[in-house]
Each structure stands twice: as C-alpha cells, then as structure tokens.
Amino acid sequence: MKKTVLIGVTACVAIYKTCEIIRGLQKAGVRAKVVMTEHSTNFINPTLFRSLTREPVAVGLFDDRPGDPIHHISLSKEADLFLIAPCTANVIAKLAHGIADDLLTTTALATKAPIVIAPAMNVNMYENVATQENMETLRSRGIAFIDAESGYLACGDVGKGRLADPSVIVSAVLEMLEVKRDLEGKRVLVTAGPTVEPIDAVRFISNPSSGKTGFAIAEAAVRRGADVTLVTGPVDLDDVEGAKTVRVRTACEMFLEVDTVFDDADIAVFTAAVSDFRPSIVADGKLKKGIDDEALTRIELVENPDILATMGKRKRAGQVVVGFAAETGDVEANAREKLVRKNADFIVGNDVSEGKAFGADENQVLLVTKDDAKPLPLMSKADLANVILDAALEQ
Ligand code: CTP
Numbered sequence: 346m347k348k349t350v351l352i353g354v355t356a357c358v359a360i361y362k363t364c365e366i367i368r369g370l371q372k373a374g375v376r377a378k379v380v381m382t383e384h385s386t387n388f389i390n391p392t393l394f395r396s397l398t399r400e401p402v403a404v405g406l407f408d409d410r411p412g413d414p415i416h417h418i419s420l421s422k423e424a425d426l427f428l429i430a431p432c433t434a435n436v437i438a439k440l441a442h443g444i445a446d447d448l449l450t451t452t453a454l455a456t457k458a459p460i461v462i463a464p465a466m467n468v469n470m471y472e473n474v475a476t477q478e479n480m481e482t483l484r485s486r487g488i489a490f491i492d493a494e495s496g497y498l499a500c501g502d503v504g505k506g507r508l509a510d511p512s513v514i515v516s517a518v519l520e521m522l523e524v525k526r527d528l529e530g531k532r533v534l535v536t537a538g539p540t541v542e543p544i545d546a547v548r549f550i551s552n553p554s555s556g557k558t559g560f561a562i563a564e565a566a567v568r569r570g571a572d573v574t575l576v577t578g579p580v581d582l583d584d585v586e587g588a589k590t591v592r593v594r595t596a597c598e599m600f601l602e603v604d605t606v607f608d609d610a611d612i613a614v615f616t617a618a619v620s621d622f623r624p625s626i627v628a629d630g631k632l633k634k635g636i637d638d639e640a641l642t643r644i645e646l647v648e649n650p651d652i653l654a655t656m657g658k659r660k661r662a663g664q665v666v667v668g669f670a671a672e673t674g675d676v677e678a679n680a681r682e683k684l685v686r687k688n689a690d691f692i693v694g695n696d697v698s699e700g701k702a703f704g705a706d707e708n709q710v711l712l713v714t715k716d717d718a719k720p721l722p723l724m725s726k727a728d729l730a731n732v733i734l735d736a737a738l739e740q
Contacts, residue, residue: 347374347375347376348374348375348376348425348426348522348524349375349376349377349378349423349424349425349426350370350375350376350377350378350424350425350426350427350428350518350522351378351379351380351420351421351423351424351426351427351428351452351456351458352366352367352377352378352379352380352428352429352430353379353380353381353382353427353428353429353430353432353436353449353452353453354379354380354381354382354385354389354394354429354430354431354449355381355382355384355385355429355431355432355433355435355436355449356382356384356385356387356388356433357385357388357431357432357433357465357466357508358388358465358499359431359465359499359507359508360385360388360389360431361388361389362430362431362508362511363379363389363394363430363431364393364394364397365511365512366428366430366511366514366515367379367394367397367398368397369511369512369514369515370515370518370519371398371586372567372568372586372587373515373519373524373526373568373570374524374564374567374568375518375519375522375524376398376400377397377398377400378398378400378401378402378420378423378424379391379394379395379398379400379402379403380402380403380404380420380448380449380452381394381402381403381404381449382404382436382447382448382449383404383405383447386404391404403416403420403448404448405447405448406447406448406451408448416448417448417451417452417455418455420448420452420456421452421453421455421456421457421458422456422457424456424458425458425522426458426459426460426461426518426521426522427452427453427456427458427459427460427461428460428461428462428463428514428518429449429453429460429461429462429463430461430462430463430465430491430508430514431463431464431465431508432462432463432464432465433464433465433466434464434466434470434471434473434475434476434479436449436450437462437464437476437479437480437483438475438476438479440453440454440460440462440479440483440488441478441479441480441482441483442479459487459489459521460488460489461488461489461490461491461517461518461521462480462483462488462489462490462491463490463491463493463508463509463514464480464490464492464493464506464508465493465506465507465508466493466506467498467500467502467506468498468502468503468504468505468506469502469504470506471493471504471505471506472504472505489517489521491509491513491514491517492509493505493506493507493508493509494507494508494509494510495507524568525568525569525731526569526570527569527570527738528566528569528570528571528612528734528738529569529570529571530570531570531571531572531611531612532571532572532573532574532606532609532610532611532612533562533563533566533571533572533573533574533610533611533612533613533614533734534573534574534576534603534606534607534610534612534613534614535559535562535563535566535573535574535575535576535613535614535615535616536559536575536576536577536599536603536614536615536616536617536619536652537554537556537558537559537560537562537563537575537576537577537578537580537616537617538554538555538556538559538577538578538579538580538617538618539551539552539553539554539556539578539579539580539617539618539619539620540578540593540594540595540596540598540599540617540618540619540620540649541578541579541594541595541620542595542596542620542622542623542624542649543594543595543624543627544624544627544628544632544644545627545628545629545630545631545632546628546629546630546631547631548631548632550620550622550623550624551579551620552618552620553704554578554580554617554618555580555581555582555704556577556578556580556582557582557704557705557706557726558616558669558708558726558729558730559575559577559614559616559617560575560577560580560582560585561726561727561729561730562614562616562730562733562734563575563585563588563590564585564588564727564730565727565730565731565734566588566612566730566734567585567586567587567588569731569734571612573585573587573588573589574588574589574591574606574610575588575589575590575591576591576593576599576602576603576606576617577590577591577592577593577617578592578593578594578599578617578618578619579592579594595620595623595649596619596620596623596649596650596652597623597649597650599617599619599652600649600650600652600655603652603656604655607656607659608659608661610664611663611664611665612664612665612667612734612737612738613656613664613665613666613667614667614733614737615652615653615656615666615667615668615669615689616669616693617652618671619649619651619652620649621648621649621651622646622647622648622649623646623647623649624644624645624646624647625645625646625647626640626645628640651687653666653668653687653689654686654687654688657687657688657689658687658688660688665690665737665740666687666688666689666690667689667690667691667692667693667733667736667737668683668684668687668689668691668692668693669692669693669694669695670683670692670693670694670695670713671695671697672694672695672696672697672698673696673697673698674698676694676695676696676711676713677694677711677713677718679694680692680693680694680711680713680718681713681715681718684713684714684715685715690714690737690740691712691713691714691736691740692712692713693710693711693712693713693733694710694711694712694713694718695708695710696709705726706725706726707723707724707725707726708723708724708726708729709721709722709723709724710729712732712733712736
C-alpha cells in the first residue's frame with residue numbers, strides 16, 4: 346500500500362520548492378497530500394498543489410467538506426508522516442506552544458504520525474533565541490528537523506534560513522518512511538507484454554500476455570531510484586511514470602530496442618512473452634478466403650531472434666540478467682535448462698497451465714538459479730516485482 350505524506354505548507358517564499366518535494370515523493374511511489382495555512386495562499390493558489398497531487402487541498406478549519414465534518418482529525422489519521430515544508434518561525438512557535446488556531450496546526454496537534462519540520466525564514470528570525478528555543482522544545486518532543494541551509498535569502502540577507510534542498514528533504518522523508526532507494530544510480534531494462542507477428546494486414550500471431558509483471562517491475566525499479574527503460578509489446582497499460590516506456594509490436598522491433606540499451610543496463614529483466622516464430626511472408630493487404638487459401642492454410646514460419654539468449658551471451662561482468670520461463674509442466678527443470686541455454690543469472694519459473702498467470706494480478710513462481718530453486722508464496726505482481734529486484738541485487 347502507498348504511504349501518505351501530508352505536507353503542511355506555510356507562508357514563505359520558499360513555498361515554490363514544495364512542488365519539487367511533491368514530485369520527488371511521488372516518483373518514489375509516495376502519495377502526497379497538502380494542507381496550507383490561509384496566509385500561504387497569498388503566495389500560491391491551492392489549485393497548483395491540487396493539480397500536482399491530484400488530491401483535494403485543505404486550507405480552512407471550517408471549510409465545508411460534505412461527509413467529513415472534522416477534517417483535521419481525518420487528515421491527521423491519513424498521514425504516515427506529516428512534513429511541514431517550508432515552515433515559518435510563526436508556525437514553529439505555535440507548534441512549540443500547542444497552539445491550534447488553524448487547520449495545519451490543529452492537524453499537527455492531532456496527528457500520531459511522526460512530524461518533520463523543514464524551517465525557512467530570515468537569518469535574524471532563525472537565530473532569534475525565541476525560534477531557537479522553540480525548535481529545541483519541539484526536538485525534545487521527538488519532532489525531527491531538516492536543517493535550514495546558509496546562503497542568499499529572499500529578503501537579500503545572507504545567512505542561515507534557506508529551506509533545505511528539496512532532494513535533501515525528499516531523501517530524509519523517504520528514509521523515515523523506510524522507502525527503499527537501493528537502485529539509485531542503477532540502470533534497469535525491462536521487456537514486457539506479448540509481441541505481435543503479422544500474417545497480413547489484419548491477422549497476426551500473438552499470445553495473451555498482459556504485461557502486468559513487466560510494468561510492475563519497471564514501476565518498482567523507478568520507486569527504488571533506478572533509471573528505467575521499459576520496452577513493451579502491445580498492452581493495455583499506461584506508460585510507467587518516471588520510466589522511459591518504448592512501445593513496439595514485433596519481436597524484431599523489441600530486439601532492436603533492447604540491443605541499443607542493454608550494454609548500459611546494470612539489471613535486465615526479460616518478462617516479455619516473445620513470439621518464437623513469425624510468418625516468413627507478410628501479405629500487404631488482407632488475405633481472402635477462397636482466393637488466398639494456399640497462403641492462409643500454410644503459413645510458413647521463421648524463427649525470431651531470442652532476445653534474452655543474445656543479451657545473456659553478451660553479458661558483461663557485474664551485469665545481472667533475469668529471464669522468465671512460462672511453462673505448462675516441470676517448471677524447475679525447464680527453467681534451469683533456459684538459465685543455462687540463455688546464460689541468465691536466474692529465471693523466474695512460471696506455471697501457465699490452465700491459463701494461470703496470464704492477465705492475473707497475483708502470481709506464484711519459482712526462483713531458479715544454477716543450483717537452487719526457491720518456491721515463493723502466491724503474491725501480488727507488485728510484491729513479486731520487489732522480490733525479483735531484491736534477488737537481482739543479491740547476485
Ligand atoms: N525470450 C526472448 N526472446 C525470445 C523468446 C524468449 O527474450 N525470442 C525470453 C523471454 O522474455 C523469457 C525467456 O526468454 O524471459 C523464456 O521465454 P519462453 O518463451 O518461456 O522460452 P523459449 O525459449 O521461447 O522456450 P519455449 O517456448 O520452447 O519454452
């Protein structure tokens with residue numbers, strides 16, 4: 346389940362940086378929701394945050410919300426973490442004294458979620474003993490601070506008080522939420538979906554792969570910080586946000602795309618159900634019954650390139666290659682045979698007998714290495730994606 350960060354926004358010029366914080370959290374798969382002080386709406390209209398988060402933005406303590414009359418309580422319970430960024434000296438002072446005179450401060454008082462404050466203000470206000478003591482009070486109550494930085498301030502002064510860099514804030518929040526970022530700096534390539542091999546203008550050879558597993562792996566890799574390329578055959582799924590999604594139709598097209606990115610990939614996961622064969626001749630128009638019977642009844646097939654086997658053989662030291670084996674019998678033996686033949690580091694063995702796995706949201710697989718076979722329990726494709734990435738990192 347997605348974690349929710351409630352972002353409290355107060356009246357400070359650094360408010361524009363909150364947009365970047367929202368984006369950073371969303372990229373890591375975290376849901377961001379905004380509560381603003383009335384004063385902060387002088388800097389930014391709530392519409393901007395509503396558009397970025399695709400969530401309602403709360404401002405007034407007594408705003409009429411049908412079905413949710415005690416809004417500060419529902420907000421306070423929704424949050425896995427309450428981040429206040431930027432946080433003014435005034436709001437720090439109010440929180441230190443338990444003052445709850447607007448929606449943001451009331452929610453802060455009501456929440457049981459950890460509170461993280463990223464202060465931003467003029468250097469003199471920051472250094473003022475009142476502010477320093479208020480921050481100390483809050484620290485002693487377990488509230489975390491992401492220290493302001495020194496530098497040029499909006500008022501023209503130079504000194505401490507600048508909001509910490511959004512990337513620093515995002516990293517700190519993700520760490521507190523225990524969101525894994527262990528693929529940061531790594532390149533991940535994923536193939537997904539079926540391929541479609543045309544016979545004529547309207548007919549083709551394909552299979553019912555939904556692409557869900559590959560898309561789930563690409564999504565999980567993006568969340569964990571990887572630079573992801575997803576090469577997919579025709580599927581009914583939206584592009585993965587944060588990944589480069591390349592859409593192809595045939596096995597040959599998929600091969601060409603993979604060929605250009607494989608060498609740079611640290612981890613390559615081949616989930617695509619690639620058609621092993623394609624018609625040797627593709628008719629320009631539609632073949633007609635009664636006229637083109639010869640062509641329709643005897644479709645000559647030629648073998649497609651084996652993408653995984655080609656890349657597996659080309660694998661360099663340090664690169665991890667993961668294959669899938671869709672089997673209707675003896676999953677372990679067949680998966681191991683593919684592991685050796687295609688030079689993969691491990692194979693995710695998949696029982697597809699009686700239509701299992703194709704299109705489903707859950708899957709039960711076997712992780713097969715050269716000398717081991719680990720059966721995994723039935724799990725969602727989203728969880729399986731993380732298990733596969735964990736296993737790839739362990740290679
Ligand atoms: N694969 C591939 N290119 C192909 C065929 C398969 O990259 N032309 C990859 C798949 O993405 C998968 C693995 O190879 O990771 C095994 O696919 P599968 O269809 O089970 O194996 P095949 O080699 O086609 O063997 P068979 O169909 O005879 O079981």
